[in-house]
Structure formats: structure tokens, C-alpha cells
Amino acid sequence: MKINVMQDVLQANDRIAEENRQLFEEKHNLVLNLMSSPGAGKTSLLERTAERVAGKLRLGVIVGDIETTRDADRIGKFNIPAIQLTTGTACHLDANMVASALPHLKLDNIDILVVENVGNLVCPAEFIVGEDYKIMILSVTEGDEKPLKYPLMFRESALMLINKIDLLQYTNFSLKEARANALKINPDIDIIEISCTNGAGLDEWVSWLTAKHRDKTGGAGHA
């Protein structure tokens, strides 16, 4: 006997994500799901961002890592609440893992909550966690054809940061190709070229962040 089911496979995740989203709404948190390959510069971006928004916007971070608490320690140095979720063998954070971190954060005291996902270009894009935007980092050491190989993440992201542009001269990475490939997959994606090492492009990134926070909260900054 055949029975009709017609159910989204990830509906259990999506339901929890929606609960998270409602809580973030209540607390006026802008929430970003930050994704990239391992080592593209997610934690570095958070460190550089913390320096630049100090006294203007209050950050909070949830970071998923397979084994260690190193990333949370790095971010914690900037006096930013950072919760580490050790994911074990999981290759992504899902809505339930993020929900489990929320009681440990004072969301009332956070303007922008960044979820640093596990380094991986495939799996994290599948699971929403309650974010306002997915954003991603592509570093120039990875190759400019990545958008065509991993289309879902590029399709779902509102912003692509091209990081490590200080290393461009040592690679065959073409900024033009990378932009064209990403825009092919997602014509609406914003693109900012940055270097977390020499600071290039970071002002533009902070402007993007500030604008999104203003959009969400109507400009109600704190601090």
C-alpha cells in the first residue's frame, strides 16, 4: 500500500529554527550564519570585526568546531560572549544545536549574533538555524571556481566576502572570475573583497553589517 507523505525532510530542523528566529526577533538580534571552507578566515573576520565595532555594536558569537574550544577562546579575548559548540563528527550546526547555546547568552545585551558554522562548503547550507542572513567567506587560496562546485551555499548567501586578497599575487585566483561565477549562481549576492591580515575592505564590511543591523532594528543601537 502506498501512502502520501509530502513532507519536507528538514521540517524538524526548520521548526526549531523558526522558534530561534522568533526569540531573536523579540530580542532585536540581527543574526548571521557565517559559513566557509575550513580556514577561510571566519574567526579572523570576527576578531577584526570586534575591534572595529567596539563601543558601537555589541557582538555575540556561537561557534561550532569539531573538537577544540580554540575559536571561542580567540573571540573571548575581545570581551565578546562566545559559546563553543563542539560538534563531534557533525559537519554543520543545526537549529537544535544553536538553540542549546542560547540559554548561555544574554541576548538582551547583544545587537549582532554571529553563528560561526563548521568549516565546510556543503553541509551548513542545508540547515537554517534561525538567521536573518547567511553570509560566506571564499578565500583566494581556494580557487575562483568554487561557486560552480558548491552552488547551494552561494545561492543562499546574501553576502560573499572574498578574503586573503593580500595573497592574490601568489595565486592564480581571478577576482573577476570569482565574482562572475558567484553572480551567475546568485545575481543578488553582495560581494566585498577583504583581507583580515592587512585590513583591506573591512570598512566596507562593517558598513554592510551596520546597514543590515539598522534595517532590522530601525537603528536602535545601544552602548
Add this chain to the structure above:
Amino acid sequence: MHEMGIAQNILDIALSAAGKEGASKITRINLVAGELRGIVPLQLTFCFGLVSKDTIAGGAYLNIDEVPVSGHCDGCNSDFSIKEYEYVCPKCGSTKIQLIGGTELSIKDIEIE
């Protein structure tokens, strides 16, 4: 390997649907997977075999229908398939395109005994 998590979700949904019908066995699950979801059928089948082993879905055939990416043009109101991630309307050249297929991941139906 997000296939493991997805396999577990498939199993949960199938078991709950079968449970409502008082089924003693699930023989087949028909899954619809959009091309953009990047599901690797072999991996998913393998993971599903592992998680379903000791349930009434053990040995069930997981049928995966892959759905190609398709779009709808807001400009000229036409539908078309999208090849090689070319998000451009083949009729009028517009890039204002809504995806209408290729991102789904759902269980269509199951077969039970």
C-alpha cells in the same frame, strides 16, 4: 557528511507516517531531491541503511528522484530549465528569476505492508 542527518530525518518521517497506518513494514520510500541540494544518492542510501537497520524500514528501498533546476522569469512570465547555473531567461534575457525547482528535499510517499 550531512547525509547522516538527512537519513535520520527521512527515517523519522517515514516511521511516523507508517505508524499512523499501523504498518508492519516499510518497503519503499520515494524521495524528491533538488539538484541544488547536492545530495549524493549513494551516500544517502548507505546512511539510510545504517540508521534504519533495526526498524520496520530496515531493507526499504530508498528511491531518489533528482529534480533539475528550473526557473520562472518575472519579466516575460515563462518557465524554463536552468543548465550550468545560467540564471538568465532564455527568452528575454532577464536575470530576475525565481527558482521553481531544484531546491526541494521532501518525502513524496512511502510504500508499506
